[in-house]
Amino acid sequence: MDTFTRNYSIALAVIVLGLLALWITASWNPRVGELNEVLESDPKLADYVYDFRVVDYADGVATISTPRSFDVPAMRFLEIVKPELAGKAQDDPAMVAAQQNLIEHQKRAQTLILGKPDVERVDWQLDVQWLAEHGVQAPAR
Structure with a gap:
């Protein structure tokens, strides 16, 4: 090999x-891991079908993943994790109960993270990777 090469x-x-x-330095955030340990150690969240995860933390704002948004309604997620709900109306008692259960778990994740003294706010981010893995194409943003 010559000198130039x-x-x-x-x-x-x-x-x-x-x-x-x-x-690596810019993307490494140890606080995200610490906050995820809080979520993982909660027995109620550990038993739920979806793992809420902190995906970012900056300036007092924790961003948590969620399987639902205005673009991807809760019903779509629930039909995936509970196939027996597929085709049921939004006001069907089983669908209402499943939606309420999702809401309770999402609120629990939010409450646990907001309980940390350095967290001032929680934002939600649609978990497009989870949805894609389950055959749902989320709208591009």
């Missing part, structure tokens, strides 16, 4: 490693 390869490797280190 060797120096060029070394310089390119240094740049790539530098960018990789910068990306």
Whole structure:
């Protein structure tokens, strides 16, 4: 290998490693892991069909994943995790009970995270990866 090619390869490797280190440093947030431990250690949330996860934490705002939004209604999620609800009307007692159960678990996740002194607010982010894994295409935002 000639001198130019060797120096060029070394310089390119240094740049790539530098960018990789910068990306890892920017995306690493130990507080997210700590907040997720709070959710994982709760017995009620551990038994639920969906794992609520903190996906980001910055400046007192924790962002938690959710399987529902205005674009993907709760009914769609519930039909996936409880196939016996498929085709039922929104006001069917079983569907209403399942929606209420989802709401209670989502509120519990929010309450647990807001109970931490450094968390001032909770935002919700649609879990498009979970939905995609279950055959639901979430609208692009």
